[in-house]
Amino acid sequence: MAWKGNLDRLAIRVNLRRRKVDITLVMCPFCDEYEESVDHLFTACTVAIRVWVAVISWSNIPPIFAFEYKDLMDIQNSIQVGKKAKKIILGLVIISGWCVWKGRNELVFNQIKRSSQDIMVEIKSRGYGWVKSRSSGKYISWKEWCKYPMYML
Template identity: 45%
Template sequence: MDCILCGEAIESVDHLFSACKMAALVWNKLSEWAKIPPIFAFSFRDLVSIHNGDGVVRKAKDIVRGLIMVVYWCIWKAKNANFFSNGKGCSEEIFGEVKALGFLWLKCRSKHKNIVWRDWCISPLYML
């Protein structure tokens, strides 16, 4: 079956999360927003360890790892929405959801309880 997000390749875990054009746009937006080195991955396994890269400040590793998990979830949800509901998700919508869910995750599940949405939207690592 072709990828439901890009229609350009056979869907697999590696394709969906690393090779799909839609996913690549989301990863690019994440790296720009978080001010971390560009995310290049050839497989799902590559993405799992991105937060340990040289360009990620030690204090930011947990936040970056959490955001990567949120991206996984948002890409998976977009794929299912397109498949089951004939959705027309785009990278901007997926990334908007990454920002919102990432904010809620961090505010509710970390020591950063006082984060501010306005500042978060500018940079998810502003509090470090």
């Protein structure tokens, strides 16, 4: 999903219309204020903005200034942290993008509306599983992870 998003190849409504798919609705399913493009869905939509604010607050990283999806995929390079922290930040960005995409698809295909808080709960859960499975030491605590994901550095 991250790779396709970076190439602007996700099946987003504007991209579907551009490919001559007969689509009647092109507005963002979350906010219904702007056309749904990759950049809007992941960086400008009010739901995505709330998710990024929550991720920043939770992980205690500097504010994210992303105007395009590509900016999100490069965010770890603009933060002065160690190599391990950069990997965690990139992983959290990719997981966050996936959870926003999943929330969007649940709304479009199943009419299940997820709030930014719901999406954040999933980000913490998926992020914990990802870090725990990739960590050489299996010492990562769920309780500590939920407070601050960089605690193990």
